[in-house]
Amino acid sequence: MVTLAPASTDTLPIVRSVEDLRAQVAAWRGQGGTVALVPTMGALHDGHLALIRRARELAGHVVASVFVNPTQFAPHEDFDRYPRDEAGDSAKLASAGCDLLYAPTVRGMYPEGFATAISVGGPAEGLCGAFRPQMFGGVALVVTKLFLQALPDVALFGEKDYQQLMVIRRFARDLDIPVRVEGLPTVREADGLAMSSRNAYLSAEERARAPELNRALVEAAEALSGGAESGAVLDTVRARLQGAGFGTIDYVELRDAETLEPVVRVDRPARLLAAAWMGKARLIDNVPVLPR
Amino acid sequence: MVTLAPASTDTLPIVRSVEDLRAQVAAWRGQGGTVALVPTMGALHDGHLALIRRARELAGHVVASVFVNPTQFAPHEDFDRYPRDEAGDSAKLASAGCDLLYAPTVRGMYPEGFATAISVGGPAEGLCGAFRPQMFGGVALVVTKLFLQALPDVALFGEKDYQQLMVIRRFARDLDIPVRVEGLPTVREADGLAMSSRNAYLSAEERARAPELNRALVEAAEALSGGAESGAVLDTVRARLQGAGFGTIDYVELRDAETLEPVVRVDRPARLLAAAWMGKARLIDNVPVLPR
Known part of the structure; x- marks a missing residue:
């Protein structure tokens, strides 16, 4: 003992x-x-x-x-x-x-x-x-x-x-x-940024821009829940991230909530996931997308 | 329950x-x-x-x-x-x-x-x-x-x-x-053949020749225990197997008994291992080789 x-x-x-x-x-x-x-x-x-x-x-x-x-x-x-x-x-x-x-x-x-x-x-x-x-x-x-x-x-x-x-x-x-x-469920800062040990890599200015990742995903999830096809919605997310000063966008994708197989239109529980670089930090986030 | x-x-x-x-x-x-x-x-x-x-x-x-x-x-x-x-x-x-x-x-x-x-x-x-x-x-x-x-x-x-x-x-x-x-330890037939479910693939004639695998390994292990270099000893094993009617010999090798790293001369516990085909059966066997 x-x-x-x-x-x-x-x-x-x-x-x-x-x-x-x-x-x-x-x-x-x-x-x-x-x-x-x-x-x-x-x-x-x-x-x-x-x-x-x-x-x-x-x-x-x-x-x-x-x-x-x-x-x-x-x-x-x-x-x-x-x-x-x-x-x-x-x-x-x-x-x-x-x-x-x-x-x-x-x-x-x-x-x-x-x-x-x-x-x-x-x-x-x-x-x-x-x-x-x-x-x-x-x-x-x-x-x-x-x-x-x-x-x-x-x-x-x-x-x-x-x-x-x-x-x-x-x-x-x-x-x-x-x-x-x-x-x-993900725990977030007051402005929506997902808490992450890697947020420590963000400068003050990058930190101020980073919550756009979550905002873009939440709004896209709303559209996808309403039955929108994923193609145009995901393009909008990418454009918003570029506009907010993100660098390389590794992916923005809609997937089945359990198998993670690609989903085009939400007819079962899905997940919207993204990874994008802000300065030296690779930020990831995801939100649930339920069919309405 | x-x-x-x-x-x-x-x-x-x-x-x-x-x-x-x-x-x-x-x-x-x-x-x-x-x-x-x-x-x-x-x-x-x-x-x-x-x-x-x-x-x-x-x-x-x-x-x-x-x-x-x-x-x-x-x-x-x-x-x-x-x-x-x-x-x-x-x-x-x-x-x-x-x-x-x-x-x-x-x-x-x-x-x-x-x-x-x-x-x-x-x-x-x-x-x-x-x-x-x-x-x-x-x-x-x-x-x-x-x-x-x-x-x-x-x-x-x-x-x-x-x-x-x-x-x-x-x-x-x-x-x-x-x-x-x-x-x-391996359980063997009276003539030394290692018991194996795959022995069922042997014809009566092949079965009669198969024990040469174990005999060759046992005699080689004796020579290796006495300090012989492995090269010539392993060649002898291969020649005996060919002489006994084995087909393809996949390997005859001397290895460290625990890590299975190759060994040339036995100065620590080693293992002599072989795999060879007899008809449709791939037979494997191995014997311990201890330094004397």
């Missing part, structure tokens, strides 16, 4: 090895407890903390993991400069009611001789999967490991990374991982 | 869905029981039954799975003609002390929309991995599923498929699957 430092309002027990994690989870289970896991890459904001609060409602004990996972970044991406702040994260997690922070090392997760990879098709195809071909395989690998290390009853993810949520549901079901996957 | 038919000496309860499997395992666990899993493709012989008997020693309850897994066969391979005999398998399992047969359907294992794959490098490279590039990914996928469906304490595999055993150990460790993997 691992000995944990006592929790207070602003500190949190931390474990760094899978053995210590499993010992704590086993102790809780031995008392009949249930466990929720909230996997994160740290740099926590209110979106993450909403996951922690919901996890508290769903299970007796809440574990958050903080691990910036190298296998989901391509060499040219922002692994090295991705924001890291363990002390700040720990205080935020404690304040939201988290019971344990699991912060493994890269060497602990991927030791010498590591030789296994997971690939996902279906919902991982297209959208972010087309622009970041390394990402979902890396996500599948690290999330599978975290699930099997902690074996929680439930794991929570934000809908801000909607495609990721559908990919996680897919491989968790395909591999028979005995964990329930819950998605939570 | 699933209701199972009572076991007798020659019948065995069978479940075909993961829900029924998990219900039975949960019932055993609820009584404090431990569980062993023996994954097979059926067509059972004494090698499989040795795994069941050992499983009985290691755990309170023994589950055998019988599933001819399509994802580990290439289109030109013997998936369709692979021997199947559920009634015979069931009787043999019952007589060896198995408690439950899990025989899922292909559709149950790989439902519509299935989109996940696993790949393994390291020990999966070379040897059978070079000649059957589809196999170890398929093995990793189905064994991961079986492990996560049953969540046994221990799973048992024969050393006859030595590379497969090392691959399973590798991905189980890499993915943090909480199952102990045990390997058991």
Whole structure:
């Protein structure tokens, strides 16, 4: 049994090895407890903390993991400069009611001789999967490991990374991982910008223009719900983003809400998703589109 | 809770869905029981039954799975003609002390929309991995599923498929699957031929010549243990196999016993492995080579 430092309002027990994690989870289970896991890459904001609060409602004990996972970044991406702040994260997690922070090392997760990879098709195809071909395989690998290390009853993810949520549901079901996957609505700033650790890359001027991404999607979703064909509506979104000072627009697409297959006219629950660059930040957002 | 038919000496309860499997395992666990899993493709012989008997020693309850897994066969391979005999398998399992047969359907294992794959490098490279590039990914996928469906304490595999055993150990460790993997020595016919479901493909004449594979490996292992360089020794094995009427020799190789990296002179535990065709049967065998 691992000995944990006592929790207070602003500190949190931390474990760094899978053995210590499993010992704590086993102790809780031995008392009949249930466990929720909230996997994160740290740099926590209110979106993450909403996951922690919901996890508290769903299970007796809440574990958050903080691990910036190298296998989901391509060499040219922002692994090295991705924001890291363990002390700040720990205080935020404690304040939201988290019971344990699991912060493994890269060497602990991927030791010498590591030789296994997971690939996902279906919902991982297209959208972010087309622009970041390394990402979902890396996500599948690290999330599978975290699930099997902690074996929680439930794991929570934000809908801000909607495609990721559908990919996680897919491989968790395909591999028979005995964990329930819950998605939570995106948490937004007052002006609609989806909370994201990468918003820290925005200058003040870029930050002021960034909410246009959400506004354009919300208005387009309204038109699509009313039965408009997607072609012209998506073109309008692209034009608005260009007009608002976005750089490269990776995609603006209408997809089936579950399979993520392309949708032209909304006759079943769909999702409108976009990714576009604002300065050095690649921003993503998505909104539901329900048939009326 | 699933209701199972009572076991007798020659019948065995069978479940075909993961829900029924998990219900039975949960019932055993609820009584404090431990569980062993023996994954097979059926067509059972004494090698499989040795795994069941050992499983009985290691755990309170023994589950055998019988599933001819399509994802580990290439289109030109013997998936369709692979021997199947559920009634015979069931009787043999019952007589060896198995408690439950899990025989899922292909559709149950790989439902519509299935989109996940696993790949393994390291020990999966070379040897059978070079000649059957589809196999170890398929093995990793189905064994991961079986492990996560049953969540046994221990799973048992024969050393006859030595590379497969090392691959399973590798991905189980890499993915943090909480199952102990045990390997058991190859069970052989009186003349040394490794027991295999594929021996059924041999004609009487081929069957009489097949034991030369094991004899050649055993004598070569003796020379290699004594410090001989592998080159000439492996050439001798190949010549003996050709002389005995084997057709294509896929490989004869000396490898590290754990990593399966190539070895030239035995200064640590090694393994001598071979695959060669006799008529329509691709026979594999391997023997340990310890430094003296």
